[in-house]
Amino acid sequence: MKGRRFTLRSVAGDIRWMRVSYAPWMTAETAATLPAELLAEAEAFLTLFHAETATPGLAGRLAQVGTEVAHTASYTLTPAELTYGAKMAWRNSARCVGRLYWQALEVRDLRNVTAAPDVFGHLLAHLRAAFNGGHIKPLMSVFGPGVRILNPQLIRYADDPLNADFCGLLREYGWQPRGERFEVLPLAIEAGGQVQLFDLPKDAVQEVNIWHPDCPALADLGLRWHALPVISDMSLEVGGLRFAATPFNGWYMQTEIAARDLADADRYDALPAVAKALGLDTRRERSLWRDRALLELNVAALHSFEAAGVKLVDHHTATRHFAQFEEREAQAGREVRGQWSWLIPPLSPATTPVWSRRYRAREEKPNFVRCPYSPKG
Numbered sequence: 001m002k003g004r005r006f007t008l009r010s011v012a013g014d015i016r017w018m019r020v021s022y023a024p025w026m027t028a029e030t031a032a033t034l035p036a037e038l039l040a041e042a043e044a045f046l047t048l049f050h051a052e053t054a055t056p057g058l059a060g061r062l063a064q065v066g067t068e069v070a071h072t073a074s075y076t077l078t079p080a081e082l083t084y085g086a087k088m089a090w091r092n093s094a095r096c097v098g099r100l101y102w103q104a105l106e107v108r109d110l111r112n113v114t115a116a117p118d119v120f121g122h123l124l125a126h127l128r129a130a131f132n133g134g135h136i137k138p139l140m141s142v143f144g145p146g147v148r149i150l151n152p153q154l155i156r157y158a159d160d161p162l163n164a165d166f167c168g169l170l171r172e173y174g175w176q177p178r179g180e181r182f183e184v185l186p187l188a189i190e191a192g193g194q195v196q197l198f199d200l201p202k203d204a205v206q207e208v209n210i211w212h213p214d215c216p217a218l219a220d221l222g223l224r225w226h227a228l229p230v231i232s233d234m235s236l237e238v239g240g241l242r243f244a245a246t247p248f249n250g251w252y253m254q255t256e257i258a259a260r261d262l263a264d265a266d267r268y269d270a271l272p273a274v275a276k277a278l279g280l281d282t283r284r285e286r287s288l289w290r291d292r293a294l295l296e297l298n299v300a301a302l303h304s305f306e307a308a309g310v311k312l313v314d315h316h317t318a319t320r321h322f323a324q325f326e327e328r329e330a331q332a333g334r335e336v337r338g339q340w341s342w343l344i345p346p347l348s349p350a351t352t353p354v355w356s357r358r359y360r361a362r363e364e365k366p367n368f369v370r371c372p373y374s375p376k377g
């Protein structure tokens with residue numbers, strides 16, 4: 001172990017900041033600011049990668065990375081390293097309750113894709129592959145340098161107050177809303193310093209209409225949601241390298257949609273209308289109409305997705321899976337970091353196993369870093 005450490009550091013000591021020919025489309029930005037930091041992060045990651053995946057040849061790989069960094073001030077992850085690094089980043093995401101499945105993440109290595117129309121084509125393919133006929137699979141696409149997706153998620157609605165600022169930005173690029181309900185926003189793709197907008201075709205966006213088995217009036221509210229949460233404003237950081245365009249998805253938990261997106265007063269604010277559809281007394285708080293409407297909207301979301309054949313997990317199952325994740329991590333000798341306020345569901349949190357637990361919040365690397373778009377940089 002000591003010897004290996006020495007191999008890399010000794011190379012780091014020799015670094016001169018010079019840029020010798022390298023293939024820029026293969027190399028990510030470095031997240032570390034100094035070559036010594038980059039090498040330290042590379043070493044930490046590669047050591048874990050080789051140990052966890054039982055890959056031989058760590059010493060040789062460290063020496064190779066040391067040389068590459070000395071010559072190019074960066075280095076290139078192998079496809080296997082990139083894939084495993086992305087899985088680790090998910091495993092380390094302290095706010096995610098769905099981490100039991102971290103090893104199942106599929107990574108599309110698109111580091112050679114840098115032109116906006118090509119990025120768009122691959123995003124359409126991502127949406128199709130991830131939806132997988134309703135059997136949603138966790139998927140990530142890693143694009144090349146200079147690519148950035150300005151949208152916070154690939155699928156977002158124009159009339160969701162959450163997206164007001166982003167809609168303002170889209171307008172600056174010439175987008176005009178049609179003014180429809182649940183209008184899907186175009187993708188804003190930055191490549192080589194230019195931003196281009198692309199409309200998502202209808203068949204790329206799978207949605208589910210929300211209806212309630214015992215309350216036909218609820219369907220009349222015309223509520224719906226998209227099947228795939230594809231986060232697109234978080235950079236992946238692995239081994240001191242940063243990948244700015246790495247959209248990734250899992251599947252939804254129904255509380256995200258029915259207890260927040262559709263229910264929050266500063267989002268779709270649907271509870272008063274749902275309560276009305278259910279015939280509840282909304283004049284008195286003590287009738288608990290909000291709670292009853294909330295519960296039935298959650299029942300409706302689970303029911304509608306199930307009827308449509310689209311994967312959606314409930315919060316009891318998801319938190320039980322999280323407890324299993326914790327057990328497995330303990331067996332592997334790793335501590336699970338977590339942000340408790342994100343891990344507990346917004347509905348009946350005290351009925352779930354996460355409620356009584358506590359976690360240290362500081363996140364391990366590899367990880368994701370939120371990089372919301374701002375025109376200034």
Ligand code: ARG
Pocket residue numbers: 098229231249250251252253256257261
């Ligand atoms: N909460 C976000 C939303 O409602 C999605 C976050 C990611 N969720 C997930 N299940 N992977 O759109």
